[in-house]
Amino acid sequence: MKGLRDRKLQGLFGLLNDDKIAEINAHYDKARGRHPAWSAMNAFNQRVDYRRAPKDYLVNQAIDRIGLENGGPAWLANSVKRVIQTDDFQEAVGALAEIRCYGAMLEAGFQIRPIPTAKTPTPDFQFDLDGSGGVIEVTAKLEHDEQVARARHIADGASPDGVERSTVHVPSARIDFTVSELHPFGAPDPDKAGDTTQTNAISKIGSIKAKETQIAEGKPSILWIDFRDLGKWADVLKEEQSSPLISGHRGTLCSGAIWYGFYGWKDAPVFDDHIGGRQSITPMAHFGRFSRGAPKVSRYSAAILCLGEASILFENPAAATPLSGEQRAALTRLPWFNLEHSVADWQRGDIDGAYALARSMVEALRKDRSAP
16 A cells, blocks of 8 residues: 555545556456445546546545544555455445545544544544534445345346346347346335335434444534445435425425434324325334434434435434534535535524424325325
């Protein structure tokens, strides 16, 4: 691995030797997926043709910024080892998310200090802003294991339910097509009442890091959830999923999976829109993580949700130690911050007011869509 202090700033590529670059360029998983580091490593290589994403540039910008911090080079050296290994994509994706978080918080004006790992669970970072500090726990969400296994079977030639294959013959060539029905958060169980694509997503999002052990008592604790490496689904979670409801083209509605995962309430109507304009409504089986009615108050003060082209702040209205006004304002300087979809207590009571308005809308539309 190349030294940090003696190199030109050029992101991930600049940290790797030729052998490791060649290894990552040649590596595919069993479902023919690229290594998680491949896109960031090649972001500035114009000879490699692929769709660049904000996450790739964020990794590279973060690496260059962290490399100039006191202790940054040593932390990067360990993190990049996790990024470039080829045995565990979850580990690689997690390390990339931590790099992006570190760089983003620096860009927003925070001082950041990585917290060494210990025998007991610890957060990833400690942050400080003008003498007021807190901690951050970073996690990255990957495609559901069942969907990964399914993709591998399809790549091996299997055709499970929901897969259609066809072949077109043209002069001097044959083109094979494979169309597959996929569910990024896992396929719903047809034998389980209330299990739908959307309720599955809501449940999975709301239960990320459910044990909530990586916090700091008496300080704001932020859960940083990175969806930017969600397998083939990096763009499946759009900003609109952080709204209570999404309106369709034919008057159908769809519940925002992220919003419900944090602010939904038990028995809330979960709207699903289907191909052909069909509408279904399923009662939510649990409370959202930050819901006022939840029997257990979340220990996290807030969550940062990193999507393909957005960073969104969701605050916990019942947090024992809420963000300070200065911390809240500074978070709006995160790269790709999306203000209009964030839910925050800019003034005390703002979240409760926004929740009441959203619930009123949802209940009114439940009544309308449930009418014969």
